[in-house]
Amino acid sequence: IxxxxxxxxxxxxxxxxxxxxxxxxxxxxxARAARATLAQAEAAISEARAAIAEAQAAQKTARQQLDLYRQLDDPAAVSRAEVIRAEGDEAAATSRLGLARARLAAAQAAASTARTEIERLxxxxxxxxxxxxxxxxxxxxxxxxxxxxxxxxxxGETTPLHVRVDIDENEVARVAIGEPAIISPRGAAEVQVKATFVRAEPLVVPKRSLTNSAAERVDVRVLQVIYALPPSDVFRVGQQIDAFIAAKPAPAGKGD
Missing domain, CATH: 2.40.50.100 (RNA polymerase II/Efflux pump adaptor protein, barrel-sandwich hybrid domain)
Known part of the structure; x- marks a missing residue:
């Protein structure tokens, strides 16, 4: 991890x-730095929401004033300059509202990022x-x-324990893949348990697990077969074991 x-x-x-x-x-x-960033983002969210409320109120007032000017029957009752000013106030309030909403979205994104960082910590x-x-x-x-x-x-998941057995690629054809295996702790051949076949890996790989035997070949590829051990106090994670797997029955002779 x-x-x-x-x-x-x-x-x-x-x-x-x-x-x-x-x-x-x-x-x-x-996570102190991330929490400080979150606090800043939450403060910015509050400010943006207040700015939105203020801009909405200003926009509403400006639109009402502009609508009032436009509904007058007498064009001389209000000057053209006042109408232009009201139109400008309405446009400015709309612009401030859009800016406040953009700031709110940015602050919410910053807060979400800070919460994600806190969770990742x-x-x-x-x-x-x-x-x-x-x-x-x-x-x-x-x-x-x-x-x-x-x-x-x-x-790791240790219930049940699994063992990974390396089979020399030259011996794979002789091994009865799928049959149970007899497993013994290294150096304790008298202790034998029957392990259940789980799967054979699909890829033959270079040999990496070494026994440190002087006669051991290292320039070989192996098929890795996984077996599940029954409950036992004998085996530990990372422990080396000896595995005995049955060979396939010899083919019958032509005269048999």
Missing amino acids: GSALSGLVTDVRVRPGDRVAKGDVLFLVD IVRAPISGEILAVNIRPGEFVATQGGSSQPFIQM
Whole structure:
């Protein structure tokens, strides 16, 4: 889990081992500047609404005055200059009303942007799952890029646990894809559990998970197959395992 915006961490709400639901708060980034921007935008909204009310009143008065002049039966009762002045007052009030409405829209947009930024400074769980590692503390600075070589928080769904088994591309044709697998913790072959097949990844990829064996080949590509483990206290996230998958039955000979 990273942060959408850079800043100082003000609070960390979780610890390793905690279970969280999607949307729960994980940690907070300093939002004082964003809240100040929001306060300014809300003040501008109030000013713009007051300006709109004032411009609407002025526009109404100017239109009433202009309508009164235009309804007079005697053209000599009012001078042409007064009519022109009333027309100018009405046009000016209409212009001020349009400007006030534009300022209101701009202030509302600024307020919406500030609220969005405040929400982005609240880092929430993207999924339901378990907190696996917390690598930040209050007071530390988090950056959106280039600031850390590790994620701020690691989490995942651990119920059930899944294992990813690499099958050498040269062995794929011999493996019974779709069958259960027998899984043992590395170094404890006597502990065996039956894992359920979940899926085989569609893409064959270069091998990245290494066992550090001297005889291990690294210049190979592998098919990754996912299995689900039954509930157990034996396995942990990130643990290496040994997997035994049944081979396909050998084809019958022509004479059989």
